[in-house]
Amino acid sequence: MEQIQKLFATQSNHAFDFSVFSNRLEQKDYDKNAIILKSGQVEDYLYFVEKGMLRFYIEKGEKEITFDFAFEGNFTSGYSSFLTRKPAPYFIQALVATSIWRISYTDLQEVYKGNEQGQMIGRLAAEQLFIRKTARELSFLSQSAEERYLHLLHEQPQYIQQIPLKYLASYIGITPQALSRIRQRIN
Amino acid sequence: MEQIQKLFATQSNHAFDFSVFSNRLEQKDYDKNAIILKSGQVEDYLYFVEKGMLRFYIEKGEKEITFDFAFEGNFTSGYSSFLTRKPAPYFIQALVATSIWRISYTDLQEVYKGNEQGQMIGRLAAEQLFIRKTARELSFLSQSAEERYLHLLHEQPQYIQQIPLKYLASYIGITPQALSRIRQRIN
DNA sequence: CGCCGAGTTGAACTGAATCAAGAAACGTGG
DNA sequence: CCACGTTTCTTGATTCAGTTCAACTCGGCG
Numbered sequence: 001m002e003q004i005q006k007l008f009a010t011q012s013n014h015a016f017d018f019s020v021f022s023n024r025l026e027q028k029d030y031d032k033n034a035i036i037l038k039s040g041q042v043e044d045y046l047y048f049v050e051k052g053m054l055r056f057y058i059e060k061g062e063k064e065i066t067f068d069f070a071f072e073g074n075f076t077s078g079y080s081s082f083l084t085r086k087p088a089p090y091f092i093q094a095l096v097a098t099s100i101w102r103i104s105y106t107d108l109q110e111v112y113k114g115n116e117q118g119q120m121i122g123r124l125a126a127e128q129l130f131i132r133k134t135a136r137e138l139s140f141l142s143q144s145a146e147e148r149y150l151h152l153l154h155e156q157p158q159y160i161q162q163i164p165l166k167y168l169a170s171y172i173g174i175t176p177q178a179l180s181r182i183r184q185r186i187n
Numbered sequence: 188m189e190q191i192q193k194l195f196a197t198q199s200n201h202a203f204d205f206s207v208f209s210n211r212l213e214q215k216d217y218d219k220n221a222i223i224l225k226s227g228q229v230e231d232y233l234y235f236v237e238k239g240m241l242r243f244y245i246e247k248g249e250k251e252i253t254f255d256f257a258f259e260g261n262f263t264s265g266y267s268s269f270l271t272r273k274p275a276p277y278f279i280q281a282l283v284a285t286s287i288w289r290i291s292y293t294d295l296q297e298v299y300k301g302n303e304q305g306q307m308i309g310r311l312a313a314e315q316l317f318i319r320k321t322a323r324e325l326s327f328l329s330q331s332a333e334e335r336y337l338h339l340l341h342e343q344p345q346y347i348q349q350i351p352l353k354y355l356a357s358y359i360g361i362t363p364q365a366l367s368r369i370r371q372r373i374n
Numbered sequence: 375c376g377c378c379g380a381g382t383t384g385a386a387c388t389g390a391a392t393c394a395a396g397a398a399a400c401g402t403g404g
Numbered sequence: 405c406c407a408c409g410t411t412t413c414t415t416g417a418t419t420c421a422g423t424t425c426a427a428c429t430c431g432g433c434g
Contacts, residue, residue: 058325065328067321080318083310123270127312131267131392133320138245140327141252141360165413173328178390180414332422352381365422367382375434382429391420398413404406 001025003073004048004101008120020114021121024107030094037092042085043078045102046081046125047171052098053159055167066170069095071159095163145174146182188212190260191235191288198311204286207301208308217281224279229272230265232289233312239285242354245277253357256282258346272353282350300334332361333369 004025005018027050030036036054037043047054049070056068056078067090068075081088082105103111103121111121139148149172153160160168169179191212192205214237217223223241224230234241236257243255243265255278257263268275269292290298290308298308326335336359340347347355356366 020225035376052304058329060329061361065325067324067328080314080321082312083317101223126317129315130270130320133317133324134267137254137320137327138252140324141254141357142245142247165409174192174389175391176413177415181390184414288405360422362423363381363384364424371382377434378432380430380432382427383429385427386424389421391422392418394416394418396413396415398411400409400411401411402408404408 001027001051001101003050007073007124010097021103021111024103024111025101026103028100028102030098030100031124032094032096034094034098035091036094036100037078037081037088037090039089040087041081041090043081044087046075046077046079046082046104046105046108046121048101049074050099050101052100053095053162054098055093055095055163056090057167057170058094064170069156069159069163069171071156075128077125077129079125079129095167140173145172145178146186148172149179149182150186188236188288190237194260194290194311195307198307208290211290211298211337212288213290215287215289217285217287219281219283221281221285222278223281223287224265224275224277226276226278227274228268230268230275231292232271233262233264233266233295233308235288236261236263237286237288239287240349242280242282242284242350243277244280244354244357251357253354256343256346256350256358258343262315263314264312264370266312266316278290282354304309327360332359332365334361336366336369337373 001024004131005022006107008018008021025048030052036047039059045150047070049072051072053072054070054076056070057064057066059065068076078085078088078090085105108122139151143151150170152168165179165183166176169176172179174182188209192209195205195208212235217239223234226246234257236259238259240259241257241263242253243257244251244253246252255263265275265277265279267273272292295309326338330338336355339355341357352366352370353363356363359366361369
């Protein structure tokens with residue numbers, strides 16, 4: 001909880017009654033491999049990852065495609081579903097035992113209404129998510145698979161080694177075999 | 188202008204004083220190839236494309252990488268720069284003679300403040316942009332270059348043929364030569 | 375008319391996919 | 405806590421999509 005409060009304190013230049021928001025936060029723990037959101041469900045929460053990490057994936061025929069991760073200190077959500085109130089086409093899963101804080105859609109609307117500064121929460125989340133997606137788009141257009149892997153290693157060194165290679169490969173856009181060979185080449 | 192109003196009417200289930208927003212809209216016309224945002228500038232506007240189309244690109248060494256287009260009826264912006272008030276690392280250019288409506292950052296903040304429903308504009312823009320980026324991310328992970336091209340053709344048939352092949356190739360993530368061969372193969 | 379950028383086509387090369395088999399790690403039940 | 409079975413990772417051989425370099429065509433514009 002202090003993590004979130006600290007984040008707001010650094011972002012906000014106005015006094016902000018944090019309790020309006022925090023009173024509606026709910027803490028949840030998930031076991032390793034637990035499914036947090038099932039494909040076909042409407043996402044009802046915005047999450048803040050306190051500890052652990054999450055994986056986002058879609059099922060495409062036989063195989064899973066991992067397209068996102070969320071680490072400690074990130075805001076995350078099945079965000080397009082959360083915003084549009086339509087079923088999400090993907091799954092969210094805990095990669096390790098994970099603790100999150102979450103706020104429901106309706107509660108977040110209340111925070112928006114009740115407090116001038118409340119919008120900041122939504123804005124912070126939206127900005128973080130959008131900027132990440134844009135950076136990732138450019139990585140596909142301008143970098144090789146090896147560069148994407150090295151960038152990922154550099155950006156999130158403490159978490160990457162805990163993630164199974166097959167998920168990383170999928171996230172980078174290559175097969176597990178290809179990533180295995182990249183690893184052997186750079187070591 | 189009616190285009191935008193219609194968009195709001197279909198999205199909003201409440202009465203919305205559209206004039207609070209529209210009074211702050213400014214109409215601008217750009218010649219073919221005009222630069223709308225220069226890399227290094229802070230994006231000060233949110234745009235609605237009334238007519239024509241835009242291209243987004245970064246300069247990487249010698250070459251340009253086109254990573255986005257905006258067509259008639261789209262909201263768009265150098266959005267991460269607009270949100271964060273930091274310089275954009277990319278250019279926005281008119282591909283053909285283009286007419287837009289735009290609202291400045293400060294005016295949009297005023298709309299947010301002055302009107303309960305005002306947030307909707309920001310939300311609509313954010314949703315549209317975020318959802319598109321997510322779909323594109325999945326296209327890089329799960330589709331071949333040829334599939335991405337066919338999808339683009341299918342999605343925006345009326346605009347694609349007006350866009351120079353080299354920009355389309357870049358957007359898809361391949362060389363102009365490779366796209367030229369894909370075209371010859373599918374015809 | 376001549377030039378220049380855009381598009382096309384060819385040939386050689388390369389990074390990654392695919393298919394296949396073996397090694398290592400992992401968790402589950404006895 | 406070990407033993408077994410399953411999943412994950414590695415390594416090899418072959419194939420394939422896309423890159424690179426190069427030459428040529430075409431259309432528009434000065």
